[in-house]
Each structure stands twice: as C-alpha cells, then as structure tokens.
Amino acid sequence: MTDWPIPSDGDQVRFLKNIQRLLNEGSFVASYKFALLHSLADLAVEFGDDSGAPLDLTIRQIAERFIRLYWQQVRPFQVAGSDSGIVLKQNTGRQADVINRIAAARVRSAGSLYRGRMDRPAWKALVSDVATTVRVMPLWKLQTVGSERLDFLYDNIETGASIMLKPGMAYCFRAFYPVLCGLFRSSWIDYLRRANARDLGYANDLQDFLFGHERASLxxxxxxxxxxxxxxxxxxxxxxxxxxxxxxxxxxxxxxxxxxxxxxxxxxxxxxxxxxxxxxxxxxxxxxxxxxxxxxxxxxxxxxxxxxxxxxxxxxxxxxxxxxxxxxxxxxxxxxxxxxxxxxxxxxxxxx
Ligand SMILES: [Zn+2]
Incomplete structure (x- = not known):
C-alpha cells in the first residue's frame, strides 16, 4: 500500500482558496456546478478516508448524488400570495431538460425516492441521462475560471466513465465538509434567487425548501x-x-x-x-x-x-x-x- 502524505496546512489553505475562486470567478449558466461541488464533497465523506489518498469516483455515482440533491428541489415551490407552486428554474435560460426529467420521476413515484429507485428500468434511464448531463455540462468546465484552468481537484481528461480526485483532495473535502456545504448551498440559493427573481420576489424560506428536512416525513x-x-x-x-x-x-x-x-x-x-x-x-x-x-x-x-x-x-x-x-x-x-x-x-x- 502506498502511503499518501496528509496535505500540509499550506496545501489546505490553497484548496480553500481554489474553491473560493471556482465560486467567485467561475461562470454559472446553470446550478450544475454547485450540485457537482456538493456531490464531490458528499462522496468524499461517504467513500473517502483521511489518509490523503486519491479517490476514484464514477460519473454514475456523481449522477446519483445529483438526483438526490435535486430530488427535493424540483417539487413546486409555493410563493406567498399565489395559488399554485412553481418548479424553480435551475438555469438562466429555459428549464434544463434534466431537471424536468428528475421532476417527472418524482411525480411518477409520488415523491418517494425509494419508489423511484425501485422502478429499476426508469431509474437506470434517469441516472444515465443525468450522467450524460454531468459529462457534457459541469464536469470538465468546473475548474475553468476565465481563461485559466485550475485543475486542482481532478485532471480534465474529458473522457471516460470516472474521475480521480487527486491526492489530498478527499482529505480536504472531509476536513472542511460542514463549512464547504454551507458555502455551496448559500451560493446555490443566491443563484436561484437571481435565476427566478421575477417569480420569487422576497421569498425568505428558500433555505428550508431547498436543503431542509421535512419534520413530518420523520x-x-x-x-x-x-x-x-x-x-x-x-x-x-x-x-x-x-x-x-x-x-x-x-x-x-x-x-x-x-x-x-x-x-x-x-x-x-x-x-x-x-x-x-x-x-x-x-x-x-x-x-x-x-x-x-x-x-x-x-x-x-x-x-x-x-x-x-x-x-x-x-x-x-x-x-x-x-x-x-x-x-x-x-x-x-x-x-x-x-x-x-x-x-x-x-x-x-x-x-x-
Ligand atoms: Zn431520554
């Protein structure tokens, strides 16, 4: 077994600065990059360790995380003073197809992720659609800011069925997981406020709607x-x-x-x-x-x-x-x- 070095304090600060650059300087035509960053952090917690080792992640695993993050967000959001809810736009143009597909899957299984997953052929098709979107949209674009490629998380190989988080990256995601998730979520919410400004007005319960857990469901x-x-x-x-x-x-x-x-x-x-x-x-x-x-x-x-x-x-x-x-x-x-x-x-x- 290879021993991987634990990232030094300097390495960890560099990681955080690079994450900040992705959020501040990256261009966002859809919310996919937030979902991708959140998914990478989740997968580092669920499948990584604290050894500093690299971590292989399949695009399928990333796609499944995507679906879980969007599953809650695609239900209709009730704007105060309006009778019907709206499905929030997750991009600056018209609603992305993949969001419509996740929303349709949610309706088909009456909101139950469990039932959605048990309908195996439909679930498989959904995961593979989302995996295609992950591959075409955010995966190879995430680490580009302006004309610069940071490529600190994984190499942009632009092909294949998986990526490898570089040595130390899973460690850093795990070491800062709660604060990173807070950052990804608040950037995501700001983005949705802008993309849905006309519909949302001053709605202030977005955080709970998008990322909260429903007490009743317990x-x-x-x-x-x-x-x-x-x-x-x-x-x-x-x-x-x-x-x-x-x-x-x-x-x-x-x-x-x-x-x-x-x-x-x-x-x-x-x-x-x-x-x-x-x-x-x-x-x-x-x-x-x-x-x-x-x-x-x-x-x-x-x-x-x-x-x-x-x-x-x-x-x-x-x-x-x-x-x-x-x-x-x-x-x-x-x-x-x-x-x-x-x-x-x-x-x-x-x-x-
Ligand atoms: Zn007690």
Whole structure:
C-alpha cells in the first residue's frame, strides 16, 4: 500500500482558496456546478478516508448524488400570495431538460425516492441521462475560471466513465465538509434567487425548501423505532410516553443524511439536550450494536415503509463525523448537560 502524505496546512489553505475562486470567478449558466461541488464533497465523506489518498469516483455515482440533491428541489415551490407552486428554474435560460426529467420521476413515484429507485428500468434511464448531463455540462468546465484552468481537484481528461480526485483532495473535502456545504448551498440559493427573481420576489424560506428536512416525513420512523427500542428512549432508556422525537443520530447540522439507520427515538428533553452534538461512545456503541443485531428486521421494516437505507454508507458517515470531531478536539454529549472529550475509542466501535 502506498502511503499518501496528509496535505500540509499550506496545501489546505490553497484548496480553500481554489474553491473560493471556482465560486467567485467561475461562470454559472446553470446550478450544475454547485450540485457537482456538493456531490464531490458528499462522496468524499461517504467513500473517502483521511489518509490523503486519491479517490476514484464514477460519473454514475456523481449522477446519483445529483438526483438526490435535486430530488427535493424540483417539487413546486409555493410563493406567498399565489395559488399554485412553481418548479424553480435551475438555469438562466429555459428549464434544463434534466431537471424536468428528475421532476417527472418524482411525480411518477409520488415523491418517494425509494419508489423511484425501485422502478429499476426508469431509474437506470434517469441516472444515465443525468450522467450524460454531468459529462457534457459541469464536469470538465468546473475548474475553468476565465481563461485559466485550475485543475486542482481532478485532471480534465474529458473522457471516460470516472474521475480521480487527486491526492489530498478527499482529505480536504472531509476536513472542511460542514463549512464547504454551507458555502455551496448559500451560493446555490443566491443563484436561484437571481435565476427566478421575477417569480420569487422576497421569498425568505428558500433555505428550508431547498436543503431542509421535512419534520413530518420523520413520522414514518416512529412506529418502527418504538418497536426496536421496546418503547424506551434511545439515550436514557427511560419509558417513552406518547410523544417522542425522531433524532438524527449524526446531527443534520453536520451532515444532511436521511438514510434510515441514522435515526433513533428519544425523549424530547434528551433530544434537545443532545442538540447538534455527537453522542458519546456508549451511545455510539448502542447505535452500532442495534444496527448490526437488528439488521434483518430493520431492513424489512424500512422496505415495508419505502424508506431509503444503506447501512454501510451510514456507518461511513458516522466514521467521518467522529474522526472530524476528534480532530477538532470536540466534546461529546452524555446526558442532560453532561459532556466529555471525545477520545479515540470510537474507532474500535465503528471499525469493528
Ligand atoms: Zn431520554
């Protein structure tokens, strides 16, 4: 195995400056470049590691991430004072075909990404359409600013079915993931405001519409988690009364993952005390054990409820989140207002 160097502080600053240049100086005729940058960051978290190694990504993987990002955005946006919603334009001319196709797929499956994916021939055709758009539109243009080619993320080979993130790039995406996603999302929102200025007016709930998670959609988890947790709060093991909160085990603020294994059921008080913190190692162990021991039952219940799940990806996201917190010297939540410093013992739990 080759050892790749971890990017130096100087390398990391250069990475951030280059990302800023893409956002500030790149030209944007559609929102695809934001979706591409966001997808690369997501895939670095889901499939990369912190070794500094290069990372191969297929254009198909990128296309699937694209669809997931746009899936939420193509539903009609309700403008205050108007009866019908509008599908936001994702480019400066007329709506891009690929957006119309994703919107049509969403309608066909009644909004359910799970059902969309289960309709295999249609899903395959959609992914391959989107992959073509990724290849023709943003992929080989992303790193061009003015007449200059930065090419720091991957080589512009302009052909083939995959790209390779250069050594250190997956590391940098992972090291700055929350702040990068915030940057990509706010640039994306600004772009959509300009592209839809006439329709949108001063609508101020775009952030939630485009990137939020729908509280109501979490209700589907309540009966499943009540059963697997035997009516107990995931964190304090106390009895759950009729009202309980569905909690993102890896907080939504750190990573927008709505894959099913990331959810636990907790008292409202426990959930709000945990807030945006990671849970300490004992909770992490309980989460890992639950997912492993009840894998078959959980999968069957998720399938029956048409919820998207992928335990391996959920575990890799958790590994990223704990590695990130350890590097940041973060505290993790125990109970109430009790915290401790995260140490390296989480590795044995997630790597096992
Ligand atoms: Zn509790």
């Amino acid at each position: 209700d589907v988890y309540v009966p499943i988690l009540r059963d697997v947790q035997r009516g107990e709060c995931f964190y304090c093991r106390g009895h759950l009364r009729s009202s309980a909160d569905v909690d993102h085990f890896i907080p939504w603020s750190r990573c927008h993952s709505d894959l099913a294994h990331n959810f636990v059921l907790a008292h409202r008080g426990c959930n709000s005390a945990k807030s945006d913190h990671l849970a300490f190692e004992k909770h992490l162990e309980a989460w890992a054990v639950r997912n492993a021991d009840m894998r078959a039952e959980l999968n069957q219940r998720f399938d029956a409820a048409a919820i998207v799940y992928d335990l391996d990806v959920s575990r890799r996201i958790a590994s990223w989140a704990y590695a990130y917190a350890e590097q940041a010297n973060s505290q993790v939540w125990i109970r109430d207002s009790e915290f401790k410093r995260l140490d390296g013992s989480w590795r044995a739990i997630l790597v096992a």
